[in-house]
Amino acid sequence: MALAAIAAPPAGPPDLRVQLRRARVRRRWQFAGLVALLAGAGLAAMMIGPMRIPPRDLGAWAMGRLGFPAEPIGAAERLVIERIRLPRVVLAACIGAALATAGAAFQGLFRNPLADPGLIGVSAAGALGAVGIIVLGHRLTPALPGWAAPFLLPVAAFAGSLAAVLAIYRVSLHEGRPVMATMLLAGVAINALASAATGFLTFLATDQQVRDLTFWLLGSLGAASWPKVALVAPGVLLGLALLPFAARALNALLLGEEEAGHLGFDVWRTKWIVMALAAVMVGLSVAFAGVIGFVGLIVPHAIRLAAGPDHRFLLPASALLGAALLVAADLFARCIVAPAELPIGILTALLGAPFFLWLLLRVKVAWQP
Amino acid sequence: MRSLLLSLLCAGSALAAPQRVVSLGGDLTEIAFALGRGGAIVAVDLTSVYPAEAQKLPRVGYVRALSAEGILAMKPDLILASGDAGPPEVLRQLERAGVPVVTLPKDHTLAGITAKIRAVAGALDAKSAGEKLAGAFDADCRTVEAASHAGRPLAAVFVMARGDGALSAAGSGTAADAMLAAAGLRNVFAGTEGYKPVSAEMLLDLAPAVLVTGTRTVQASGGLDRLKQNPALSLTPAVKADRVLVFDDMYLLGLGPRAARAARELAIAARR
C-alpha cells in the first residue's frame, strides 16, 4: 500500500505544447517591455540635457517635423534637438545594439558566456587601428584626397577588429576546424599584442595626442553627428538584420560543434558569417565611440538570466537592451557634470558592474532550494 | 541726423560687445580678465585657473573633450577657443548654432602672445585696452632680454612628475621649452618632442645645471625634499647645487599676459 503510494506519479505538469505556448507569450511580453524601455530611454535622452528644453517645445518640434501644424520653436532649441541630441541618441542606440549583439554572438560562437569583444581582442585591435591613425595619421593625410581624411579613423578601427578576428580564426584552425579553446587563447594573445602596440604608439605620440588617446580610449559619443550616424547605421543594421538568421545554428553550436553538424547545420559557414558580422559591428562601434566596455558582456547575460539562452530571442533582445542601456548611460554622461561631460566608458562600467552583481546575487538566491 | 547715425553706430557697437563669453583656454581667460572683460565670461575650461574669479565660473570640461550642448546651455554669444579646443565636430556644431567661435592658433612662443592679446581684445571689443596690455607685455619682454642675456646659457630642464615618482621632461614644442628659451636657458631635452618619460641615467648624462618644475609636481611628489630625493634627480648638478626652481604651473606655462614676467623671474632666479 505504502509502496504503491510512493510509486504513483504525482500529478503531471501541463502538456508540453501548453508550456511552450506560455513561454512564447512570456517572451512576447518581454520583447514588448524591451521596446518600451528603449523608447523610454530615447525619449528621456531627447528631453533631458544641460540645455533646458521644455517638453512642449519637443512636442511642437515633433509635430512640425511630422507635418502637423505646430507653433515654431526657437532656432537654438531646434538645433540642439535636431543636430545634437537626436544624432547622439541614434548613435548611442546603434552602438549599444551593436556591442550587445556582437557580444551575444561571440558568446554563442565560443560557447563561453565571458567571450566579450573586449576579451577576445576585437575591441583592442580596433582601438589599435584608431590609435595608429591618431598618432601617425598626419603622415598619411597629405597623400589622400581631402574627403577621405575623416574616414581614416573609422576604417582603421574596423580593419583592426576584422584583422583580429581573422588572425584568431587562422591561428585556431586545426585540421581545417577552429578549436574553441585555442581561439580564446589566441584572443588573449591578440589582446596583449594590440595593447602593447597601442602602448608603443602612445610613447611616440605628442602630449596632445596622448590626452586625445586617453579620452578616446575611455569612449565618448560627444562628437555624434548625422554624417557619423550615416556611416555607422548601415553596418550595424546589416548585422542586426542578418545575425538572427544564424540564431538556430548558434543554439546548436552551444551543444557542441559536432552536434551542430549532426543537426544539419553548416558549422563552418555559420562561424564565418557570425564572426564577420560581429567584427563589423564591433569595429564600427570602436571607430566612432572609442572603447565602451561591459555592454557586450552584461546585456546578453541579463537577457539570458531573464529568458534563457535561445539566440532567436537573445540576439534581438540584446540589441534592444544594449541600445537602451547606452542611450541611458550617455544621458547620464551628459548631465552628471554638466556643462562638461564624462567619458561614457566610465559610466557603462559604473552602471553595468553593479547591475551585473545584482543579477548574480538574484540568481544565487533563486538557485537555493 | 549725423549725430543720430553716430549714436546708432555707438549703440550698435555697444550691442556688438559680447556679453556671454565661453573661454576655452587658460591663457585666453587670463587675457580677458587682464583686459577688464572678465565680467563677460560665463564659463571656462579646466585649464582656466587664473585669476581666482575664473575658478568660480562653471566649467565646460577638458578642452579636448568638449560638449556642444553643455556649452550652448550657457547661452554664449562668443566662444574664445585655443588651438587645442575640440573635438572639431563640437566646434562645427557650435558654429552652426550661430555662435561666433574665435579660434586662436597655437603658438608656443612669447612673441605670439602679443598677437593673441590683440586678437582677444578685438573679439571682446576692447581694442584700446588691448593695445595697452600688448604694449605693457612688449615692455616686459624687453626686460626679459636684459635679464636673460647676462652670461652664458645654462643647461636646464623642466620636469613634471606623477605621484608614483615617474618623471617626464619637457621637450620641444612645449610651453616649458618656450619659457626656458625666453629666459636664456638651454633646454637639454630640446631634441625630443613633447613630454617624454626620463630615466636617471639620461638626466645624469645631460647634466642640467638648473631644474625647473611646477607647484603641482611638488605637491604630487609629496614636497620639494621628497622630489629632490628622487633617484633620477638627486645626483644631477642642479639638485647638488640646489638650483631647483619651483613656479606656479599656470604662471610659468600659461603663455598669457604674465608670461614675460614669469620668464624674467626665471632668468633671474636661474642665475642667482
Next chain:
Amino acid sequence: MIDARGIVVERMGRPIVSDVNFRAAAGGITAILGANGAGKSTLLRVLCGDCRPDRGSVRYFGRPLADWRPVELARRRAVVPQSSALNFPFTVAEVVLQGRAPHLERGAPGVDESAAAAALDAVDLARAASRDYTTLSGGERQRVHLARALAQVGLDGGGRCLLLDEPTSSLDLRHQHDVLRVLRRFADSGGCAVVVLHDLNLCMRYADKVVLMHYGRVLGSGDANAILTPDWLGIAYGLRVRRIEAGRDVLFSAG
C-alpha cells in the same frame, strides 16, 4: 544501411583503427564492444563523419558520406554523444526541440512539439520539460540528449539511423534498460541502431549483432551469442570471463 570499408585512422603515425570493415543493417541493434583504447569511439566518430579516416569510406544507404548534404543526412540520422559541452541554461524542452532543427517548416503545425513530447516521454523525462538543463544530473543529461536524437529521427526508425556512444554510462539500472528498450523499438520498426557499449549483459540481451574490437582491429563480428564467448572476450579484455547460462538469460562475470 551503414557500410564502412577499409577504415584506417592514424594518429602520429600510429594506427588507432586499422583496416576495419563495418556493416550495420536496418532493423537491428549493432553493438561495438572492446576494451578501453580498442578504437570503439574512434570508429564511431568515423561512422558519424566527425573524424575523417586516413583511408577507407563510409556509406549511408549506399551513398558516400561526403555526398550527403548535412541537413539531408540530419533528417535520417541522429548521433548521441557520450557527453555534451552544453553549459548554457536551456530548458530540457528547448534542448530536445533542437533535434527538430533539420525538419523545421516541413511538417504540419505542432509536429515538432509532438515529436519532442513523445521523445521526452520515451526517456522518462516528460515531467522535467521545463527544468534548466544545467541543473540536471549526468544521467538525466544523457537521457535529454537521447530524447533530442529521438525527436530528430523519431521513435520508430524506418529508413533512419541512430548512433550512440555509451548511452548508458551514467544511468541507473532501470534507465539503462529503458534506453535499450527504446533502441529495440527503433530497430524493430526498421531503424538501424549502432551503439558503443561496455556492459556485456546489456549487450547480450539487446544487441542483434556485436562487433568486438581489439587494438584497432575487428576481432570478430556477428551474432551476439556467437561472439560473446569466454574465448573471444578473454582475448579482447585480457581477462578470464565466465559465461553463466541461467535458463533463457546469459550472464557474464569476470575472473
